[in-house]
Amino acid sequence: MRGLYIHVPFCISKCAYCDFYSLADRSDLIDSYVGAVLDEARAYSGLSFDTLYLGGGTPSLLGAEGLKKLLHGLRQAFDLSGMIEATIEVNPESANVDLLQAAVDSGLNRVSVGVQSLVDGELQRVGRIHNAAEAIATVERAGSFGFGGISADVIVGLPGQRWPMLHFTLMTLAALGVNHLSVYCLSLEDGTRLAANPPHDLPSGDEQAELFEEARCFLEGLGFLHYEISNFALEGHECLHNLNYWRGGDYLGLGPAAASHIEGKRFKNRSDLEAYLRHPAGLVDEVEELGPRDKAAEEAMLRLRLLSEGLVADELVRRYGVDTTADLLRRFDDMVNEGLLTRDGSTYCLARSRVLTSNPIFARVLGL
Template sequence: MSTRATLYVHAPFCRAKCQYCAFYSLAAGPSGPQPHSLSRYLDALDAEMDRQAERYGPVSAPSLFFGGGTPSLLGGEALARVMVGLRRRFDLAPDAEITLEANPDSASPSFLRTARELGVNRLSLGVQSLDDAALKTLGRTHDAAQARLAFAHARAAGFANIGLDLIFGLPGQSAAAWLDTLRQALALEPEHLSCYGLTVEPGTPLAENADALAACPDEDSQAEMFLRGSELLAAAGFEHYEISNFARVSAGQDLRCRHNVSCWRGEDVLGFGPAAVSTMTESGFAPALRWANPQSLEEWVELVHSGQSGQAGREALSPEVRAREGLMLALRSAEGLSLDAYARSAGRELRETHAGLLVQLSAVGLATLDGERLRLTRAGMLVSNSVIRALGFEDEINNYS
């Protein structure tokens, strides 16, 4: 039986570094990555795919996700090379969901047509806001008009599954302004919306911008945005299937992002590129293995060509750690946590060890216990980190919040 895992490719290039972004990326300038840098990246990607194909064989992949960075900056020729390399080495399912993240200013009609012809069937468009002043504050390199135009180009290229990424809790933003942004987004008729509360990460330019920080909405205002925004999207026919993610409900179609759902279920993922994280279960080796590629293009290229791909930060995950992570990830999703499955994997029964807490969470409307499945309510999702801490898993919160 072949190994099964979702595939992830990290494209590290961006035109400019956004004010809030803590993900690994390289500011390549308005024209995108230089030919030399792109060539070195692609050569190392080929070598890394070879290494992992030798180790795991033709991995059976139900989904593939291009993240970053800005994958749409790779260009059609480079994307074609990566897709050919992946298909040659791994077993992408015939109905695999293939997602590509794109920014509006690099999602040209020609690139989108090429991506669609190569088999990309889901587009995640980094809109973030439809207010030009807010986009400027965030350091985005597009405006609202470009975002709408990119969406139209994606439809014209044949994309029937488009997601929009949006951020709420922006400096100076009111709940009314956030709801107006959502209404504008809904008018485009996307299949998916990812709505993230602004997080000020240490070391980012935003963290050093005192004026912007002072203008950020307080916790109560952000909570109002989350709750009212979730209600608006539910009324518009969207399923709130994870804290920050909403998929349009369509008869006979599951429009949730398969890659993300797989990650929240704790399934294996095989990642490529700088900063990519992998978790793989190997035959004959009980603990799952996890490793993280260096957050540096140069260090990653050197590691790959030294034959050490997949070795940096490699660790074996005990069943207890996997169970803890599974609990934390499950409580972020609408599917919730199977208490029976957790008891089998962790060796302890939450209905016994945390009986009082479960009753209390239900009594105050933060969670529901339906049979043996624990789910957070919409209000509970607001305080999910606190709930998980109360269940005794401080370590995992710090890694995934």
Template sequence: MLIPPPLALYVHLPWCVRKCPYCDFNSHQGKDGLPFDAYVDALLRDLDHDLPLVWGRTVHSVFFGGGTPSLFPPETIDRFLQGASSRLRFAPGLEVTLETNPGTAEHGRFEHYRAAGVNRISFGIQSFDDASLQKLGRIHDSREAEHAVKLAQDAGFDNLNLDLMYALPGQTLAMAEHDLQRAFALQPAHVSHYQLTLEPNTVFFARPPQGIPDDDLAWDMQEHCQALLADAGYRHYEVSAYARAGRRCAHNLNYWRYGDYIGIGAGAHGKITVGATQQVLRRWKVKHPTAYLAAAGTPDAIGGDDDITPERRPFEFMLNALRLQDGFALADFTATTGLPAKHIATPLEQARQRGWLALSGTNVMLTALGRRFTNDVIELFLDH
């Protein structure tokens, strides 16, 4: 039997000041006079349309992603959260994250975001090296990055994440270390540290920048930076996520544990377990903001629905759960996929024999070797 897991709410705010050349997210360069109020109205209509899928369930986290959510004035975030909390049951003290570009941070805004109910800020810093930021097409410099973080701290935010990238064009090992040291000086609760990748349908994929470190140097950066993060008190709990005690990202943890989430907004994706029909449903919305604004709250806003069959669920589960350093419990696999553990006994044993997975009682996790062959491990669970 499928048991509906914890539920989260993802809200996509699609506009940004300028599209970064490495970005493959559904983001659109905004012009003057963005329709903030009309978009909040559309979000609430969208939520109303999806509500029958989650009647009576409690939301444990909210995440505003983008685009650049911090383009939205605090009063629009406040109006959305008030509208959403009147439609859904919000857990007491739930985590509410707002992604923020340091180039859009303004004095006084963070106080109002906090008053609206936002209690976690995720800053897209990427680097503290000004030349690297220019190569990445960012609209901020290192001074603005530090200033933005301090503005949020002055406003009372103590749950802050800093996004940093490594293996940047022209970056050396010393430069990657320097970025982390600048981050540590700001004492964030959480650091997301991930390698620059050239994703299809991006400017960098079509025209790769010169000086991208080779695989050996990128690996050296990863290992060295992981050690620095550990020494600074950040526990590595997911492929690219590091947190101080008690500060792991609840929203992202729910993804990695194959939890449920409503996805509203242009191009947003959701995953819902429907207990009555024993379905796992993935739903996504139309991508372009203009089309979304026109159709939100109607079936025309749905870009597609995908019923995840039992044969596909083990692969989907592993694609998420094996990102976690602590792995997963077999009981959680059974609850969220509706399949008995014996259903994956063969691929589990194959991976164990190859030294990729370790089994401790009823818990499964990647070994150090398995982390270097994660894609191969996950492929073992295709069509099981």
């Protein structure tokens, strides 16, 4: 499987917690941006893709005409005839009827809504510019257009958040027919407004972990599978595009700051929109080609993110060889003995109790 990712770096305003590459109030550059992405696409002309994901930023700011132009150009550059999943991220303030109709007409079949919370006070505290009613209306509107997949982002650990508030958000979204939820713990990232001035009533680390555990139990009770560290889905509604990432598959990223992994080679475009507009196919900043040992370790780490699927050691050995994987699997067995991982036959999984403290485990998998 091969995925195509398009990074759309536009926002109306920057949220207080966000450290993704995006620019506020630069809608004047959207037409030029679409043209540049299509120029970059032509540099890879002829490739075929199974999934498409428009992320950001706020892809819904492309507007109906910009989205149609982008998708039409991508279909001319690439073979998308076998595409089985195509997602657009939208925010409530820009996901209007025309935009959603253009998405359906262009062959998109999945929408991811940046809800974050259905409590107005929580949204305001972190700089979100929509309110709960607008978010609910967006989810309902997406459902009326017949998208097969409707996902919503939800943040755990917002200022002042307590379980009744989080429970209301999750319960309401499930009742609206959302079949996928990305549930992220709030983190204070360097360079963000929230990190520079942390609210006094942020939940502590332990409180955040308790909120996440309550959310997990609630969602599992509704039939959602906790299939990846931050992702829950009803059966058959897992995000195929992201599953391809976590299974170590190939993907191409277009747009400023977009990352790619093609045939063992990783590279990333420079996070500079204006430079990208001048040279859309020539601003790769980071290039890395992993050797067999590092590639095996990276694949093992990514597969551990898949909580039920995990890593099948026999498959890893078949791909990379006994000698290449021997030290890695010894590390895995050590972590099983320490209670960090579980093992069933040749399948290793992250211990359920370690989901929110997985980064040190992943570092050990990578040999760091």
